[in-house]
Amino acid sequence: MSVKTLKIDDIDIAIEEGATILQAAKEAGVSIPTLCHLDGVTDVGACRLCLVEIDGSNRLFPACVTQVAEGMQIHTQTPKLQEYRRMTVELLFAEGNHVCSICVANGNCELQNVAIAVGMDHSRFPYRFPDRKVDASHPLFSIDHNRCILCTRCVRVCDEIEGAHVWDIAQRGAACYIVSGLNQPWGSVDACTSCGKCVDACPTGAIFRKGTTTSEKERDRDKLEFLVTAREKREWTR
Amino acid sequence: MPSSPVQAQSSDAASPPAPAAKPPAKNHASGDRRFKALDMTMKRHQYKPDALIEVLHKAQESFGYLEEDVLIYIARGLKLPLSRVYGVATFYHLFSLKPSGAHSCVVCLGTACYVKGSGKLMEALEAELGIKVGETTEDGKVSLMAARCLGACGIAPAMVVDGSVSGKQSPESALDKVRSLQQG
Ligand code: SF4
Numbered sequence: 001m002s003v004k005t006l007k008i009d010d011i012d013i014a015i016e017e018g019a020t021i022l023q024a025a026k027e028a029g030v031s032i033p034t035l036c037h038l039d040g041v042t043d044v045g046a047c048r049l050c051l052v053e054i055d056g057s058n059r060l061f062p063a064c065v066t067q068v069a070e071g072m073q074i075h076t077q078t079p080k081l082q083e084y085r086r087m088t089v090e091l092l093f094a095e096g097n098h099v100c101s102i103c104v105a106n107g108n109c110e111l112q113n114v115a116i117a118v119g120m121d122h123s124r125f126p127y128r129f130p131d132r133k134v135d136a137s138h139p140l141f142s143i144d145h146n147r148c149i150l151c152t153r154c155v156r157v158c159d160e161i162e163g164a165h166v167w168d169i170a171q172r173g174a175a176c177y178i179v180s181g182l183n184q185p186w187g188s189v190d191a192c193t194s195c196g197k198c199v200d201a202c203p204t205g206a207i208f209r210k211g212t213t214t215s216e217k218e219r220d221r222d223k224l225e226f227l228v229t230a231r232e233k234r235e236w237t238r
Numbered sequence: 239m240p241s242s243p244v245q246a247q248s249s250d251a252a253s254p255p256a257p258a259a260k261p262p263a264k265n266h267a268s269g270d271r272r273f274k275a276l277d278m279t280m281k282r283h284q285y286k287p288d289a290l291i292e293v294l295h296k297a298q299e300s301f302g303y304l305e306e307d308v309l310i311y312i313a314r315g316l317k318l319p320l321s322r323v324y325g326v327a328t329f330y331h332l333f334s335l336k337p338s339g340a341h342s343c344v345v346c347l348g349t350a351c352y353v354k355g356s357g358k359l360m361e362a363l364e365a366e367l368g369i370k371v372g373e374t375t376e377d378g379k380v381s382l383m384a385a386r387c388l389g390a391c392g393i394a395p396a397m398v399v400d401g402s403v404s405g406k407q408s409p410e411s412a413l414d415k416v417r418s419l420q421q422g
């Protein structure tokens with residue numbers, strides 16, 4: 001396989017053809033904030049947090065779904081990008097009902113981490129306070145749609161790793177939500193194997209184990225990657 | 239209007255989907271001929287999962303709306319997850335998961351009509367019927383819908399009641415039309 005050479009924030013890097021800018025950045029030790037990206041499942045470019053600038057184009061590119069090309073000069077920390085990232089995070093907060101102080105994921109939440117990383121102290125957008133539901137019909141887990149950022153990580157983990165495809169996105173635009181089965185209560189979806197991978201995949205406190213209370217959510221994120229390597233590379237040790 | 243996850247579930251809870259283990263039924267158990275039409279469409283597309291939209295169109299056309307039964311039937315036929323079928327069926331405007339009313343009332347919210355106050359028409363109709371745009375009254379009489387420019391901008395604000403266009407509407411004239419539908 002051929003190798004591409006490029007520059008990310010003035011760091012030279014060589015990486016195999018077909019790799020994404022996000023992978024290249026990781027290799028170069030440059031960190032790009034992400035939310036919908038999850039190691040072990042395909043990327044969909046849903047959150048737009050990983051946007052980068054590439055010399056010679058005035059468009060912004062999502063690093064997780066843009067492949068590297070020879071001679072690319074990529075910038076990840078321009079003032080414009082920092083401004084947009086903060087705006088994206090503010091929009092996420094304004095869109096749902098994210099109340100950290102009473103959330104299971106408080107202190108262990110990727111949305112919260114990203115908000116801190118981009119320096120968001122408040123949202124300049126009016127909060128929507130949408131009327132969203134909680135489904136606690138599953139014996140082991142619950143989903144609180146108020147905390148969902150529609151990253152679709154649960155959808156992909158369930159489909160690609162567990163193979164059960166319990167989740168998908170219903171409706172469109174502002175009315176979108178994560179749906180289980182045929183819009184059934186989660187607990188009555190035949191396909192669900194109760195494996196709990198969606199709990200590990202969820203970046204926020206939207207999907208959690210029953211019995212966890214404020215700030216108690218824990219995840220075993222590495223489990224997902226481990227499963228993928230185990231399957232693809234036949235490596236069963238972590 | 240979107241049915242929020244849990245509200246819509248209460249009714250679903252009573253009728254869980256048919257057991258997933260059954261092989262794709264060649265004919266629907268009810269013997270309903272409309273399922274035959276669905277079978278033919280699926281067959282024509284070799285039961286390929288990517289024919290979902292076409293098959294949903296056929297179903298919408300033959301059944302008038304997409305009931306749960308039909309969605310499960312299609313999911314099984316095309317070997318697709320239920321949530322995927324539900325997601326696609328609720329994404330497109332053209333599909334409806336509830337039967338539509340006996341009468342239809344479409345208000346144009348295109349730019350010209352909007353400027354001429356069709357937003358007010360819509361508000362008045364929503365208040366009168368006690369439903370939101372995209373919904374059907376409890377008694378199944380009237381469905382209220384919105385359109386984006388009917389090509390009748392010259393007579394804005396326009397609305398279409400049971401297929402016939404009327405222009406230069408005021409909230410009062412719109413309400414009169416709808417009230418007579420409700421009586422009929
Ligand atoms: S429930 Fe969690 S993992 Fe699923 S889309 Fe919402 S935030 Fe993402």
Ligand code: FES
Binds near residue numbers: 033044048049
């Ligand atoms: S991480 Fe790239 S768009 Fe979400």
Ligand code: FES
Binds near residue numbers: 386
């Ligand atoms: S905007 Fe209503 S008909 Fe054109």
